Amino acid sequence: MKKIFEPIKLGNLHIKNRLVRSATYEHGVAENGIIIPPALLDINRELAQGGVGLIITGMMAVNDTAPLRHTMIRIDLPNFVDDYLPITQ
Numbered sequence: 001m002k003k004i005f006e007p008i009k010l011g012n013l014h015i016k017n018r019l020v021r022s023a024t025y026e027h028g029v030a031e032n033g034i035i036i037p038p039a040l041l042d043i044n045r046e047l048a049q050g051g052v053g054l055i056i057t058g059m060m061a062v063n064d065t066a067p068l069r070h071t072m073i074r075i076d077l078p079n080f081v082d083d084y085l086p087i088t089q
Contacts, residue, residue, distance in 0.1 A: 017053035033074030035083040
């Protein structure tokens with residue numbers, strides 16, 4: 001059981017432990033595909049502060065026909081990278 005809290009290296013990525021949060025759909029963190037920064041930031045901050053070593057991002061739409069709902073993040077929008085940067089940091 002101790003191994004789960006030991007660091008691990010995946011390629012060039014050093015992970016502080018082996019706790020992984022798998023990809024999910026974070027409902028309500030976007031409006032018409034545009035990220036609502038505090039909502040998504042709060043979710044990921046809570047996971048990181050809670051000790052999760054690796055967070056795999058959730059479902060995101062790749063174009064305007066892909067979203068399941070209007071609250072799904074769209075990675076094809078012009079400001080996606082700038083809006084998502086605070087979350088990755």
